[in-house]
Amino acid sequence: xxxxxxxxxxxxxxxxxxDLYHSPSESTSTGPIISPLLHPNSASQRWGGxxxxxxxxxxxxxxxxxxxxxADRFGRKSATGGTPIPQYRIGDRRRGSGDWxxxxxxxxxxxxDSSVKREAEAERDxxxxxxxxxxxxxxxxxxxxxxxxxxxxxxxxRQRRELKLQLEETRGKLLELQxxxxxxxxxxxxxxxxxxxxxxxxxxxxxEMFSEGETDDHLSSGLYPPLGVNEKNHxxxxxxxxxxxxxxxxxxxLDMELDGGGVWLGCxxxxxxxENVGGSEKFAxxxxxxxxxxxxxxxxxxxxxxxxxxxxxxxSAMLAQEIPxxxxxxxxxxxxxxxxxxxxxQAEALPLVAKRAQEKRHPLIQGRQxxxxxxQANSSLPLLPQPHLSALLPPRSKxxxxxxxxxxxxxxxxxxxxxxxxxxxxxxxxxxxxxKDGLHNEPFMDFRSHNPSFPPLPxxxxxNPPLGDRGRDEGMRVGxxxxxxxxxxxxxxYPIFILILCHCVIDCVCVTHFLNSLNSQxxxxxxxxxxxKLMFFYTRxxxxxxxxxxxxxxxxxxxxxxxxxxWFSNFREFFYIQMERFxxxxxxxxxxxxxxxxxxxxxxxxxxxxxxxxxNKSNDYQxxxxxxxxxxxxxxxxxxxxxxxxxxxxxxxxxxxxxICKLDSPVPDSFRLPGCPMDTHRMV
DNA sequence: TCCCTGCCTG
DNA sequence: CAGGCAGGGA
Numbered sequence: 001x002x003x004x005x006x007x008x009x010x011x012x013x014x015x016x017x018x019d020l021y022h023s024p025s026e027s028t029s030t031g032p033i034i035s036p037l038l039h040p041n042s043a044s045q046r047w048g049g050x051x052x053x054x055x056x057x058x059x060x061x062x063x064x065x066x067x068x069x070x071a072d073r074f075g076r077k078s079a080t081g082g083t084p085i086p087q088y089r090i091g092d093r094r095r096g097s098g099d100w101x102x103x104x105x106x107x108x109x110x111x112x113d114s115s116v117k118r119e120a121e122a123e124r125d126x127x128x129x130x131x132x133x134x135x136x137x138x139x140x141x142x143x144x145x146x147x148x149x150x151x152x153x154x155x156x157x158r159q160r161r162e163l164k165l166q167l168e169e170t171r172g173k174l175l176e177l178q179x180x181x182x183x184x185x186x187x188x189x190x191x192x193x194x195x196x197x198x199x200x201x202x203x204x205x206x207x208e209m210f211s212e213g214e215t216d217d218h219l220s221s222g223l224y225p226p227l228g229v230n231e232k233n234h235x236x237x238x239x240x241x242x243x244x245x246x247x248x249x250x251x252x253x254l255d256m257e258l259d260g261g262g263v264w265l266g267c268x269x270x271x272x273x274x275e276n277v278g279g280s281e282k283f284a285x286x287x288x289x290x291x292x293x294x295x296x297x298x299x300x301x302x303x304x305x306x307x308x309x310x311x312x313x314x315x316s317a318m319l320a321q322e323i324p325x326x327x328x329x330x331x332x333x334x335x336x337x338x339x340x341x342x343x344x345x346q347a348e349a350l351p352l353v354a355k356r357a358q359e360k361r362h363p364l365i366q367g368r369q370x371x372x373x374x375x376q377a378n379s380s381l382p383l384l385p386q387p388h389l390s391a392l393l394p395p396r397s398k399x400x401x402x403x404x405x406x407x408x409x410x411x412x413x414x415x416x417x418x419x420x421x422x423x424x425x426x427x428x429x430x431x432x433x434x435x436k437d438g439l440h441n442e443p444f445m446d447f448r449s450h451n452p453s454f455p456p457l458p459x460x461x462x463x464n465p466p467l468g469d470r471g472r473d474e475g476m477r478v479g480x481x482x483x484x485x486x487x488x489x490x491x492x493x494y495p496i497f498i499l500i501l502c503h504c505v506i507d508c509v510c511v512t513h514f515l516n517s518l519n520s521q522x523x524x525x526x527x528x529x530x531x532x533k534l535m536f537f538y539t540r541x542x543x544x545x546x547x548x549x550x551x552x553x554x555x556x557x558x559x560x561x562x563x564x565x566x567w568f569s570n571f572r573e574f575f576y577i578q579m580e581r582f583x584x585x586x587x588x589x590x591x592x593x594x595x596x597x598x599x600x601x602x603x604x605x606x607x608x609x610x611x612x613x614x615x616n617k618s619n620d621y622q623x624x625x626x627x628x629x630x631x632x633x634x635x636x637x638x639x640x641x642x643x644x645x646x647x648x649x650x651x652x653x654x655x656x657x658x659x660i661c662k663l664d665s666p667v668p669d670s671f672r673l674p675g676c677p678m679d680t681h682r683m684v
Numbered sequence: 685t686c687c688c689t690g691c692c693t694g
Numbered sequence: 695c696a697g698g699c700a701g702g703g704a
Contacts, residue, residue: 529695541688541689543688544687544688561687562687562688563696565687565688565689566695566696566697567695567696569688569689569690570695570696572689572690573690573691576690653690654690657689657690
């Protein structure tokens with residue numbers, strides 16, 4: 001009866017893909033479900049965690065009694081009957097669900113029989129020995145004791161029934177909410193994929209994450225890891241109970257969440273308060289309420305966003321407002337083939353200005369993220385072997401990144417939320433038997449490898465304290481608004497709840513990409529222009545890939561890319577014009593004077609001032625020596641070409657361009673982040 | 685054909 | 695700085 005896996009033992013045919021979980025009418029016990037929920041440390045407990053001595057409910061079975069119960073439950077031969085009760089292990093899904101009720105009755109019956117037999121045996125033994133008054137008295141006492149225990153047992157059973165009722169009620173609510181999700185999401189989905197796949201395919205898109213490979217038994221159980229995995233784990237423990245009671249597959253660092261003090265659950269209850277008399281009931285009620293409302297909130301937000309997606313594209317302001325509170329995820333391109341492509345194509349047919357509004361919601365170009373935080377993307381331009389030049393490069397450490405003009409919307413909250421979603425979901429999903437390649441191959445899912453496929457990680461690094469594994473979790477909280485911290489705590493401390501929600505929330509995983517795409521803007525701002533100009537100090541001929549790498553907050557499409565390229569083209573134009581102009585001026589002044597000066601580009605020179613004014617107008621970035629060096633090379637090349645009369649050739653500049661394009665140097669890492677980099681030298 | 689570049693013009 | 699255009703390379 002108390003098999004904790006009964007909720008996860010659904011027959012494949014029974015599993016509705018959009019069910020959060022089932023409400024098996026045969027489910028007879030709330031213990032394994034409720035008790036881990038009620039124990040903040042449940043992650044480290046077995047599912048029968050309520051067996052621990054420190055019971056939440058004062059009238060819960062004592063440890064001793066529960067050991068007895070366990071002995072029966074786990075199929076140990078009962079003391080007297082010797083009737084083995086079959087061991088039902090997690091994963092034994094072939095049993096009909098109705099069998100559980102039968103088993104329950106059998107177990108109860110056996111327990112009663114066992115108790116009666118023990119009593120009879122004791123009495124028999126008494127008759128064999130010498131009868132004494134003392135023995136009679138002890139028999140009376142034991143009879144009283146038995147009566148008390150019987151009453152206690154009945155009380156416990158009554159309470160379990162009540163808890164069961166409450167649980168089923170909650171189940172009903174969850175089911176109802178989940179149906180709502182399906183109604184909206186399903187319809188939305190059918191519309192989008194009409195003409196593509198059949199309705200079945202539409203329905204199964206999310207569900208197949210769970211059901212794909214139905215041949216895997218554990219998969220069809222939906223919410224539980226493969227038996228073999230747990231068996232392996234528990235074999236090493238050697239614990240008898242552990243062979244039957246499997247630990248929840250969720251790896252949560254709960255002690256991290258519990259600071260020893262009170263844990264605020266957002267329901268006006270503090271850990272410790274519910275340990276008082278009657279507090280357990282209070283806590284259970286409050287917790288259930290909190291869980292229900294948490295589910296409702298999550299679903300509401302999903303619905304809200306999906307509704308928005310189906311209507312008009314929101315403005316940036318709307319998005320900026322929406323995002324911090326809506327942890328929802330958009331179906332990405334993989335999940336909705338054709339959608340992004342079509343929209344892009346449509347957008348391409350529009351004028352640039354109109355496109356920008358149209359493209360508000362375009363999913364991110366897949367290739368864009370690949371190059372994020374890559375070492376150096378413009379390696380296609382071979383560097384001349386000039387070690388002295390590289391030595392002139394400013395040390396990267398001095399490049400601090402300050403969002404002097406943050407792009408809109410502000411990038412900070414989103415990455416945090418992005419990470420929150422990733423972390424939250426992958427923590428629970430990573431231990432689930434999902435073999436959906438499309439999911440696991442998603443770079444954003446691979447948070448464990450510190451995959452830098454999304455920009456937030458460096459931003460997380462800006463948080464205080466710096467985020468390690470633990471710190472990142474703290475960062476998660478930072479990213480969640482205050483009202484949602486309760487939700488976060490509920491999620492993080494009750495793995496079973498995560499598992500239950502996952503079925504619904506799996507729909508939302510793809511929304512992570514959407515959040516990521518919301519984090520970038522498709523238009524270029526003056527801030528981007530400023531950044532591009534500063535980048536020109538390092539690279540005069542950036543490839544489009546380089547641009548994508550160093551403008552992570554820009555949603556790239558053909559127009560944006562060509563606009564950025566055009567900017568650099570204009571920068572080069574201005575640069576070469578100035579070089580030619582000053583080279584001609586030097587040539588006019590006479591070759592001797594030019595040689596005397598060595599055609600050096602002093603930082604006090606007029607040329608330097610002009611260049612600095614053009615590319616670094618606010619003068620808040622120190623012009624790198626490398627750029628001065630490259631400028632000198634260009635100046636010299638122009639000078640010699642003019643001196644030698646090569647400028648008569650209409651293509652005389654091309655050779656100079658070739659030289660200059662080889663002098664591109666790596667752009668500092670600080671440029672990889674959104675916003676404008678600022679030089680610390682100017683800060684001091 | 686697409687992408688990049690440079691030149692010219694406004 | 696942007697638009698248009700032409701040329702060249704892959």
